[in-house]
Amino acid sequence: MMFVPxxxxxxxxxxxxxxxxxxxxxxxxxLAGGTQALWGFSPVIAGVIMGAFWQVIVIFGLHYASIPxxxxxxxxxxxxxxxxxxxxxxxxxAGSGFGYALKQKKKEAKAEGLSCAFVGGGIAGGFLAAxxxxxxxxxxxxxxxxxxxxxxxxxxxxxxxxxxxxxxxxVSGVLCFFVTKADEA
Numbered sequence: 001m002m003f004v005p006x007x008x009x010x011x012x013x014x015x016x017x018x019x020x021x022x023x024x025x026x027x028x029x030x031l032a033g034g035t036q037a038l039w040g041f042s043p044v045i046a047g048v049i050m051g052a053f054w055q056v057i058v059i060f061g062l063h064y065a066s067i068p069x070x071x072x073x074x075x076x077x078x079x080x081x082x083x084x085x086x087x088x089x090x091x092x093x094a095g096s097g098f099g100y101a102l103k104q105k106k107k108e109a110k111a112e113g114l115s116c117a118f119v120g121g122g123i124a125g126g127f128l129a130a131x132x133x134x135x136x137x138x139x140x141x142x143x144x145x146x147x148x149x150x151x152x153x154x155x156x157x158x159x160x161x162x163x164x165x166x167x168x169x170x171v172s173g174v175l176c177f178f179v180t181k182a183d184e185a
Contacts, residue, residue: 028065031057035066039082043129047085051125051168052118054089071138079134084149084161085125087141088168092121094142095169099176106183120172124164131160 038046057063066082073080134157137148149161 024062025065028062031062032065032069035082036069043081043132044126046082047129048122048126050082051085051088051092051128052122054086054121054125055093055118074135074138077134079136079151080138081129081132081134083138083141084133084135084145085129087135087145087161088124088128088164089121090141090145091165091168092118092124092172095120095172096176098169099173100180102173103177103180103182119175120168120170123171124168127167128160128164131164133157133160133164 035046035050038049054063057066070080070083073082133149133154134151135145135148136151136157139145139148143165146158146161146165149158151157
């Protein structure tokens with residue numbers, strides 16, 4: 001048994017570098033390129049799709065290929081509308097967790113609420129993309145994203161973000177409340 005960790009590393013490291021790494025790198029690059037193409041075609045459609053599925057992309061670690069695009073938008077355009085939309089997924093997750101928790105009676109079950117966010121994130125992402133709002137800096141989503149939405153030249157930018165956040169939270173919360181089965185008390 002003392003050789004198992006060593007043998008595991010001897011097998012896994014080459015497989016990771018020679019097979020898994022290149023496949024995931026190609027998939028990440030394809031997603032980043034697809035995101036750019038979709039945003040160029042229709043920001044609203046891109047906002048709906050990205051707002052709905054961004055957390056799935058994050059779960060698999062494929063979001064790292066998009067970070068250079070987001071930073072490049074800030075560097076070349078001065079703002080980034082794509083990352084603004086991605087922040088809607090955080091608000092949708094918060095809303096779904098809240099809706100789930102409201103439905104449950106057991107304390108343990110209340111703490112588990114994380115589903116039903118895709119629809120709320122998609123609707124809010126499309127709404128925010130249609131508004132043309134953009135982040136003024138690079139950073140994470142959620143409530144702290146509000147500060148990055150404050151624009152010296154476009155004061156309505158932060159209002160669009162606030163309304164979109166409310167939509168993400170409310171839609172996901174209501175959906176999760178009605179779709180989730182209540183636990184037994």
